[in-house]
């Protein structure tokens with residue numbers, strides 16, 4: 001991937017990259033960042049798994065079908081039946097798969113699961129490398145102990161998404177991959193983890209001989225805050241720090 005997809009002032013996947021915003025001393029080597037504070041309804045998620053799976057194994061399969069990966073990180077395309085912690089821990093293997101040949105119908109990884117929406121890989125239109133994002137996240141709030149009902153305390157994820165164009169990368173993901181009800185011609189679905197759910201949408205799990213359709217998907221997350229930031233590079237920070245000396249920006 002070209003550096004210009006994430007850092008301003010370098011060639012990107014379409015060529016030499018856009019002109020730097022002025023003053024260039026501030027924008028070169030900078031990035032844009034979207035911040036989202038997402039509350040996670042952990043008790044509701046666990047109740048949902050219990051309602052849709054009789055055994056703990058079935059419940060884990062439902063969770064993996066919503067996400068596209070098992071808790072270890074192993075992708076369902078490579079581990080369709082049960083978790084494979086060795087695969088999940090192996091960065092050489094756990095991203096080495098495609099959808100077009102290995103799982104075109106979504107029998108392993110449903111077409112609408114979080115990972116498949118957020119990176120449709122070889123099943124996207126256009127160059128997928130124009131839509132990539134660098135992600136950093138951290139959880140906040142106390143853990144909800146296993147078996148305890150929701151306690152009303154806010155907990156969730158602080159998500160940071162870094163890219164060269166908030167519109168082409170982050171906002172595209174928000175509007176199309178996460179919230180387009182007809183993504184992959186699914187008809188009546190949004191991202192099951194972070195899509196805007198109002199209880200009227202469904203989630204389809206392709207399966208032979210008959211697919212499973214979960215109606216009235218609840219929302220497992222609520223957006224509690226968000227902001228856009230500009231992250232200056234080191235030279236830009238030095239320049240900002242020196243402004244007291246009345247230095248002028250480069251033209």
Ligand code: HEM
Pocket residue numbers: 036038040067069073114115116118119133135157159161170173174193194221
């Ligand atoms: C409650 C919020 C979220 C949860 C629990 C969550 C969870 C996950 C998990 C478990 C994975 C698979 C492991 C990994 O690749 O890191 C993943 C992948 C991913 N998520 Fe999220 N995520 C959340 C929010 C977001 C947001 C807000 C974005 C961006 C707008 C995002 C974008 C992605 C992307 C791009 C991938 C990689 C997919 C791939 O390359 O196959 N996620 N997420």
